[in-house]
């Protein structure tokens with residue numbers, strides 16, 4: 001039996017629309033005795049909302065099986081004064097950190113979403129304020145530094161561009177709290193009481209999911225859904241341990257390759 005980390009966006013759903021066969025695959029993985037954890041960089045919905053959406057799509061998942069980047073932020077930023085540029089939906093998950101408008105000792109950038117709220121969160125004023133805090137010595141953190149994500153309408157610019165912009169302007173380097181950070185994957189393995197070498201990561205993102213997991217000694221399977229692009233795989237030096245057309249094919253594939 002293996003420990004399996006499943007990415008959510010692009011693996012279980014795209015823009016909230018379920019990937020065909022995903023719910024059944026989760027059921028079969030559990031029936032085969034595998035331990036599952038749902039690991040996501042999604043920064044637009046709270047953990048409770050996310051788990052609720054998955055259950056509404058027929059996926060059997062408990063709130064406490066979902067690991068978000070916001071949860072990692074609470075652990076990392078405990079006791080610090082934080083200027084957070086994040087979607088409002090995340091505020092609940094950030095409970096436990098002190099959010100401030102100025103005099104911050106940490107700046108935290110979340111991700112973009114498909115609504116006009118992104119315009120407000122990453123407005124010039126807010127980015128300039130974050131830059132000002134960095135200039136005064138605050139440390140830069142981000143939930144992730146994804147360049148783009150897949151939506152029903154195609155690829156959308158993600159907040160990694162704003163992280164890179166602030167790094168460039170302030171001459172600092174951001175600390176990533178979500179995937180592909182070592183700490184994030186280590187926390188997921190620990191939650192399953194699993195050794196990384198016996199753990200599989202399943203995702204649609206070569207950089208965040210595959211490179212990150214393999215860097216920790218885990219094995220990683222890429223799905224051909226979500227943000228999967230055949231040309232990106234061909235160009236990359238990264239070799240996933242397996243490629244399946246979608247999560248629906250994972251249970252069968254795993255039984256052959258375990």
Ligand SMILES: [Mg+2]
Pocket residue numbers: 007008009010011203204205226
């Ligand atoms: Mg994904």
